[in-house]
Amino acid sequence: MTFAETKLSGLYIIEPKVWNDSRGYFMEAFKKAELENHIGSVDFIQENESVSTKNVLRGLHYQEGDAAQAKLVRVIKGRVWDVAVDIRKNSPTYGHYELVELSEENKRQLFIPRGFAHGFLVLSDYALFLYKVDNVYFPTMERTIDCFDSEINIPWPISPDEAILSEKDKNGKAFKDI
Numbered sequence: 001m002t003f004a005e006t007k008l009s010g011l012y013i014i015e016p017k018v019w020n021d022s023r024g025y026f027m028e029a030f031k032k033a034e035l036e037n038h039i040g041s042v043d044f045i046q047e048n049e050s051v052s053t054k055n056v057l058r059g060l061h062y063q064e065g066d067a068a069q070a071k072l073v074r075v076i077k078g079r080v081w082d083v084a085v086d087i088r089k090n091s092p093t094y095g096h097y098e099l100v101e102l103s104e105e106n107k108r109q110l111f112i113p114r115g116f117a118h119g120f121l122v123l124s125d126y127a128l129f130l131y132k133v134d135n136v137y138f139p140t141m142e143r144t145i146d147c148f149d150s151e152i153n154i155p156w157p158i159s160p161d162e163a164i165l166s167e168k169d170k171n172g173k174a175f176k177d178i
């Protein structure tokens with residue numbers, strides 16, 4: 001695997017080595033020792049999966065305080081624009097985001113450390129999205145930032161009217177109010 005730290009400290013794009021032949025392909029999607037060699041100690045305790053259709057926009061989600069989660073995300077089927085926003089108050093990149101295309105073709109993964117809000121937009125007809133987390137989900141500690149917030153200004157390729165959002169995501173807070 002190759003690990004490329006983005007302009008946001010602690011956020012990594014991970015590209016696995018893929019072996020292809022006439023039968024298909026093989027890759028190591030997760031190797032704890034290799035991840036920790038590049039990123040540091042991470043103890044993933046749960047793996048989640050979601051399926052979403054085209055123009056579904058999920059996020060921008062995070063959990064506060066001790067409930068914060070680090071994530072390792074990837075797409076098994078389809079294609080998404082994945083976004084991580086730095087919400088670490090003392091970070092020099094506070095409020096900045098990284099946008100990465102994850103797809104079944106490129107097999108990229110994104111490691112998102114604690115202290116980031118996360119979301120993604122489905123670009124294909126549907127996407128099967130998989131992610132590992134290092135902390136359990138605490139509904140009372142989850143927060144949502146408006147994914148169309150003008151201060152963050154993510155260049156989504158769709159308008160708010162085209163986006164398919166949950167009620168929770170429709171009611172996301174402005175970035176300045178978090």
